[in-house]
Amino acid sequence: MAKIAIILALGTEKAKLNVEGEDKFIGKGISYCVTCDAPLFKDKIVAVVGGSNSAATSALLLAEHAKKVYIIYRKEEIRAEKVLVDRLKEKGVEIITNSIVKKAEGDSVLRRIIIEQKGKENVLRIDGLFIEIGYIPSSSLVQNLGLKMENNFVKVNERMETSIQGIFAAGDITTGSAGLRQIVTACAEGAIAAISASKYLKSK
Numbered sequence: 408m409a410k411i412a413i414i415l416a417l418g419t420e421k422a423k424l425n426v427e428g429e430d431k432f433i434g435k436g437i438s439y440c441v442t443c444d445a446p447l448f449k450d451k452i453v454a455v456v457g458g459s460n461s462a463a464t465s466a467l468l469l470a471e472h473a474k475k476v477y478i479i480y481r482k483e484e485i486r487a488e489k490v491l492v493d494r495l496k497e498k499g500v501e502i503i504t505n506s507i508v509k510k511a512e513g514d515s516v517l518r519r520i521i522i523e524q525k526g527k528e529n530v531l532r533i534d535g536l537f538i539e540i541g542y543i544p545s546s547s548l549v550q551n552l553g554l555k556m557e558n559n560f561v562k563v564n565e566r567m568e569t570s571i572q573g574i575f576a577a578g579d580i581t582t583g584s585a586g587l588r589q590i591v592t593a594c595a596e597g598a599i600a601a602i603s604a605s606k607y608l609k610s611k
């Protein structure tokens with residue numbers, strides 16, 4: 408029987424808050440990609456929603472550009488590693504806990520968010536809102552294949568091979584490129600996966 412190779416390049420989707428005003432201000436103050444958009448908020452006031460290591464590293468990157476950075480987290484304490492939490496303190500990032508973003512408001516761009524803290528609604532004036540509440544788990548297609556996963560990403564080695572022979576993966580869906588999910592890394596992984604798949608097909 409002829410050999411087949413499959414390259415999975417399904418990407419991932421960032422989880423959304425699903426609150427009023429979110430869709431309206433995407434690209435107009437609301438972003439899901441700190442690496443891409445942080446420099447656009449030089450000397451501005453921004454907030455990151457989330458409490459994980461991703462939220463903390465995002466806030467630290469933003470602190471290099473913005474004049475004020477908040478983290479808004481729904482629980483009592485953020486769950487990022489202590490070393491990151493210490494750095495957040497050093498950089499003056501303000502952590503607002505027990506709070507949920509209820510609404511995004513503005514005119515042509517985002518101007519403020521309404522947050523609920525212990526049953527009370529407060530207004531926070533910000534220019535940018537970065538949503539770092541995780542990725543929507545990989546599609547059912549990937550899960551049904553029984554591939555080895557790591558935090559919902561397809562585990563790959565440096566040749567973009569997955570845990571199943573003949574199946575390769577590239578781009579945002581993988582654990583590759585040290586977790587940097589950008590166009591340049593997706594393209595590079597795609598090229599490596601293609602070469603690996605070609606070698607696999609030619610092998611005996």
Ligand SMILES: Cc1cc2nc3c(=O)[nH]c(=O)nc-3n(C[C@H](O)[C@H](O)[C@H](O)COP(=O)(O)OP(=O)(O)OC[C@H]3O[C@@H](n4cnc5c(N)ncnc54)[C@H](O)[C@@H]3O)c2cc1C
Binds near residue numbers: 419439440577578
């Ligand atoms: C808002 C935003 C802004 C960004 N800005 C930048 C930027 O400025 N610079 C930068 O370098 N990176 C940026 N990124 C990151 C960049 O978009 C990704 O790293 C890159 O697109 C990943 O490529 P990919 O091929 O892995 O996935 P994707 O580009 O997500 O492509 C995956 C494709 O697979 C399709 N698909 C999914 N499931 C199935 C299925 N079951 N069957 C068939 N098709 C399926 C999807 O519809 C999609 O077309 C940004 C990301 C976001 C969310």
